[in-house]
Amino acid sequence: MTVVHDNLEDTEAKMRAHDVNVFYGSKQAIDSVSIDIPQKYVTAFIGPSGCGKSTFLRCLNRMNDTIPAARVEGEITLDGENIYDPKLDVVQLRARVGMVFQKPNPFPKSIYENIAYGPKIHGFAEGKDELDAIVEKSLRRAGLWEEVKDRLTDSGTALSGGQQQRLCIARAIAVDPEVILMDEPCSALDPIATAKIEELIADLSGRYAIVIVTHSMQQAARVSQRTAFFHLGKMVEYGRTSDIFTNPLEQRTQDYITGRYG
Numbered sequence: 001m002t003v004v005h006d007n008l009e010d011t012e013a014k015m016r017a018h019d020v021n022v023f024y025g026s027k028q029a030i031d032s033v034s035i036d037i038p039q040k041y042v043t044a045f046i047g048p049s050g051c052g053k054s055t056f057l058r059c060l061n062r063m064n065d066t067i068p069a070a071r072v073e074g075e076i077t078l079d080g081e082n083i084y085d086p087k088l089d090v091v092q093l094r095a096r097v098g099m100v101f102q103k104p105n106p107f108p109k110s111i112y113e114n115i116a117y118g119p120k121i122h123g124f125a126e127g128k129d130e131l132d133a134i135v136e137k138s139l140r141r142a143g144l145w146e147e148v149k150d151r152l153t154d155s156g157t158a159l160s161g162g163q164q165q166r167l168c169i170a171r172a173i174a175v176d177p178e179v180i181l182m183d184e185p186c187s188a189l190d191p192i193a194t195a196k197i198e199e200l201i202a203d204l205s206g207r208y209a210i211v212i213v214t215h216s217m218q219q220a221a222r223v224s225q226r227t228a229f230f231h232l233g234k235m236v237e238y239g240r241t242s243d244i245f246t247n248p249l250e251q252r253t254q255d256y257i258t259g260r261y262g
């Protein structure tokens with residue numbers, strides 16, 4: 001049972017997970033997790049290593065489908081629609097629920113092509129002008145345009161780590177997502193690049209529902225308004241970020257935030 005703080009105002013849920021269990025073969029990694037992902041906030045998943053944060057995050061856009069041993073049970077909806085419906089187009093789902101990974105993973109193509117690829121395959125642009133406009137808008141929104149506008153034909157992999165991560169965020173934005181999932185997006189970055197990504201998350205929040213897995217409690221406190229604490233595959237506690245860090249209701253949350261384990 002998750003302890004959900006009772007001072008949360010009613011907010012529109014963009015995604016809803018109900019009684020989700022995940023198994024890798026016979027090993028259970030997620031145990032009966034239910035959560036509403038609010039439309040207008042950044043939600044942080046925190047907890048000690050191996051508690052299932054990434055596994056649960058990957059359920060939200062069916063990335064676990066790519067792991068043969070993984071089996072997901074329960075219900076997850078996006079705007080009320082079951083995302084595990086066999087009739088659902090998973091490629092479309094992953095455009096609506098984009099993902100940014102721990103290690104920046106631009107395609108080994110030009111900066112321009114990294115952004116243009118998604119809109120092209122999804123048929124978002126009629127011609128070159130429209131595509132150019134999407135590329136510019138996405139790079140601007142990701143705070144990267146000024147740095148790359150004169151070198152759009154350079155390879156995406158030639159950028160710095162922090163720029164590559166913003167390129168990956170721009171790539172997710174280019175297909176007009178509704179939710180952006182971020183799995184420890186700053187863990188490979190230095191403090192300056194991290195600060196830029198955190199600023200970017202603040203700029204993007206409200207426009208997209210954002211869920212971030214982070215090992216850094218300081219980062220969760222800085223970027224999120226809601227926090228879920230995971231432990232041993234269970235979601236132990238969920239509430240306003242400020243309350244989770246200053247007034248946790250559960251002993252296990254208290255132990256984690258005071259550094260007793262993790």
Ligand SMILES: Nc1ncnc2c1ncn2[C@@H]1O[C@H](COP(=O)(O)OP(=O)(O)OP(=O)(O)O)[C@@H](O)[C@H]1O
Pocket residue numbers: 024029047048049050051052053054055056067069
């Ligand atoms: N592909 C996989 N196959 C088998 N077991 C896995 C796989 N991925 C994760 N697990 C196991 O599932 C459990 C949850 O792992 P997960 O990576 O979701 O945790 P996490 O909280 O994100 O950890 P970390 O913070 O270290 O990234 C762990 O016991 C892990 O070993």
